[in-house]
């Protein structure tokens with residue numbers, strides 16, 4: 407569609423300040439890590455209401471105009487990359503937190519609200535939104551819903567999917583699906599909202615959400631432990647889950663070279679543990695009684711050391727120490743900046759097999775001449791491991807060689823090519839490693855049902 411007629415049409419649907427074009431696009435980008443690369447599109451449109459989203463999509467539907475939705479631009483699979491003919495619908499201005507309902511323990515917000523702001527709004531009412539990951543200061547709740555984001559507390563509280571009670575979505579043809587209930591139980595037919603969660607914006611634009619909150623724990627204690635052997639990591643997880651009962655909320659694993667790089671760059675006053683253990687685990691326990699929780703964890707860690715499950719440990723509970731410790735795990739942009747080019751992975755594998763398989767992958771990656779390093783870390787309690795592979799060239803040959811090594815064990819071990827980041831544009835060729843032909847066929851049929859013209863987030867997940 408000619409840019410002029412598109413602008414003209416859009417200006418009848420929203421206010422002038424809600425359409426960015428020309429020079430204004432220099433300030434817009436397709437990813438938070440690519441701030442120097444501005445958008446080359448006919449326009450960015452910034453709706454403020456669900457009705458505006460509906461009117462824009464209706465117009466695009468009628469005129470076969472492709473639309474790509476932009477949330478906080480923190481995805482790691484190329485989902486927000488755009489082509490010059492595509493209109494960008496950015497959700498930034500739909501950021502209202504409409505309600506925190508302390509009796510129902512729910513939070514209602516527009517989809518462009520930043521996750522950290524939602525966490526803070528819940529905390530002000532002594533409630534917890536358990537969604538927590540490194541990009542929470544930029545990622546929007548709509549983006550987290552579209553990618554069914556996971557993060558650091560999944561094995562206790564579930565993925566984003568488990569936190570969504572109600573959802574409002576605008577379909578590619580402009581129709582509004584309003585399923586905004588605060589109730590946990592609703593078996594009146596198909597649970598349609600679940601279809602949009604994790605659909606990467608291919609079936610509709612999320613405009614509003616009701617999230618389920620939990621009572622806020624009052625205290626947070628963490629242990630950081632060093633281990634010699636992966637089998638002990640598995641043992642430690644089972645041991646802590648059993649003995650901390652419901653209060654174990656984080657169990658994150660980091661391999662030695664990843665830890666060494668993080669503490670080298672962060673240059674904190676003092677590294678929490680020496681840099682030469684093969685494995686490091688970050689443990690988090692949330693509870694109601696600080697002194698009791700600390701003693702309980704200290705006691706358990708002490709016994710684990712006596713039994714040679716772990717070789718070293720520190721415990722922290724002050725805000726300052728917790729922040730320093732968890733920065734080592736969360737600030738993964740440091741890892742991404744270590745190579746000339748980098749490639750990210752978020753595979754999942756059965757927990758007991760992770761040690762051997764990761765070692766094997768690392769060995770093969772190290773043998774590739776173009777690879778400068780491969781950092782491994784992740785949500786091991788969910789069977790989810792991240793790799794950040796640094797490389798000297800960004801050729802298709804190198805990318806494919808790396809993909810082949812990391813994805814090789816997935817099919818035989820019933821793993822997944824994406825534990826939490828999604829497929830986007832970058833992993834389409836490997837969808838078959840985690841899904842059967844029938845599953846992919848049904849996914850394609852759903853896309854055809856919701857968006858037969860293919861105008862919304864085209865080419866994501868599959869062609």
Ligand SMILES: Cc1cc2nc3c(=O)[nH]c(=O)nc-3n(C[C@H](O)[C@H](O)[C@H](O)COP(=O)(O)OP(=O)(O)OC[C@H]3O[C@@H](n4cnc5c(N)ncnc54)[C@H](O)[C@@H]3O)c2cc1C
Pocket residue numbers: 474475476477478479480481482485486497517518538539540541544545546547548549550551552553554555556557558606607608610611612613736737738739826827863866
């Ligand atoms: C440092 C860092 C750490 C991360 N850690 C984790 C982690 O631990 N766990 C995890 O799961 N992920 C993690 N991620 C990736 C994670 O998927 C994203 O950060 C987040 O979920 C995406 O939200 P966003 O608002 O940035 O969406 P965007 O990146 O803007 O968009 C992601 C996808 O959602 C679509 N979309 C966005 N908004 C909407 C909407 N309102 N309606 C429909 N579609 C929409 C977009 O079109 C795109 O396809 C991390 C990313 C970074 C940079």
